[in-house]
Amino acid sequence: MELLDRFSDEALWQGFVTEKDRQVLAVLYDRYLALVYGVCLKYMGDKEEAKDAAMEVFEKLYESSPSQKVEKFRSWLFVVTKNHCLMKLRSKKGVQEKNVQLFMESTEVVHPLDEEETDLTPQLQQCLEQLKTEQKGCVEMFYFNKKTYEEIALKKSIDVKQVKSHIQNGKRNLKLCIESKR
């Protein structure tokens, strides 16, 4: 068991695929269980359903075809988890609910702000200026003053969740703005 812990995700996945060994998959899945459970909880909104979903995702991996190409286990598992939850929701709500958007494994694009060294290009600076005040404030405090969500929330006397959504929206608008200038 401990030995297996030393292998990378992809190595374990390969091992599981070759051997179809449940234990190997369990070791790999253990690493992500907290994340999977968290994501399921976010979508299902109910603890028991989230637990079920998390265990079902495991079964889904176990049953997945060996030809399934997994380049990056982490992001693939995220997509599988999310889609499983969305499909569950969709079936729960019935056919009419067609607006549940399914996700595909995204080609990971790092947001300019999330790069190792955030350097403030003139372009970025310009776009930052165009943001709404709260978004700009939260983004700046988080990325440049290196404040935690909580610290920002305290300072601005708003909720942590609001801080997070300001940052998210700010980042999205920044990205749109930068892309439009290309």
Place this chain on the structure above:
Amino acid sequence: MSKPKNDIDPSKSQEEKDLLRYLNEEMSSKEKYTFERKAENDPFLYEAMEGLQDMDVKLLAKDLADMKKKLARPENTSFYSFSNVWKIAAVITLMLVAGFSAWRLTMSPGLEENASTETLAADSSVAINDPAPIEMDETEEQADSAKSTTDNTSSQQNLVAESQPVESPKPVAGEENASPQVTGPPVAVADEAELSDEIAVAEETLDLTLADDIEVAQGEESNQGAGLALQETERKGIATEPVPQEVTAPQLSELNAITAADASSGAAKAKKEADQASQPVARSARIATTTQLASPVAGLESFRKYVTDNQQKTADMLSGEVGLSFTLNAQGTPQNIKVTKPLCQACDQEAIRLLQNGGAWKYNDDVTGSPLTSTTIQISN
């Protein structure tokens, strides 16, 4: 197993520890910031945090430990996994029903009351016979939770239970099929000995139906759609024969307590076999209900076969059906193809590709003009 070397991942489940520490406010603000920065660049972690942010950390730790326990035990996770729990529960139901009806055959009709007392007695003996009460509890728990997610399984089960007595002259379905999951495997021991013949037949039907149902439930749910996988029906119908032998394997192990390894591999095999052979029963009825204005020139069956054979896997492992509507031009080529029932972007595209390359269609004889017709294409990953 093959173990690639010097491929060391330092993160292990450090991530989980960090996550719990973060949620439990145990981090310094610098650590906290680093963690938040990481999450901003990692949607998986970010969304997990969104899900977990309002949760009590102690409860979370307990939930995680519970789930890990389930994953770690091979005998439980494989043999008593969700699908198998239903198989077991259903097999027991059938045994009860079969046993009861056969038993009643041998009794004079006046003894009905005695009969139900007898069933009760069998029930109460469970607790005593039960070799591992704790494990059983968990099985029930799983069965319960499985029930909440796949509600339709139970109705399916009833269906099977009701149809089963046809084999015996005196139908007695109604009363017994209420109790199936509550009684653990040991109950079966009592009934099984005398009735193995009848049961063997019953199990086969049941396992097929159930496996099918579960697959529908897992493999996504939105399957209310009618035009389902006819091609699967055709293709897999052939594989029916090997099933009975395989199916009895886990069954016997239940009675004789074969080693865990045997049981799990047996169960896994049985499920696989059953999956492959299962399609015909439940789905064919629904397929028949769709009315089509047009059909492939080569015939629906060969079209379905073409779909199965030529399908390219989509990246995100989704299975299900894609509904398409289209019109036909003079050559019978599908035109104006629109997705009426999306599955995922790649799946939809694959379905359209298959339809476009799947040969000509023709309208039915009584159809005039070029009305919009439709079909569904099964995507299997």
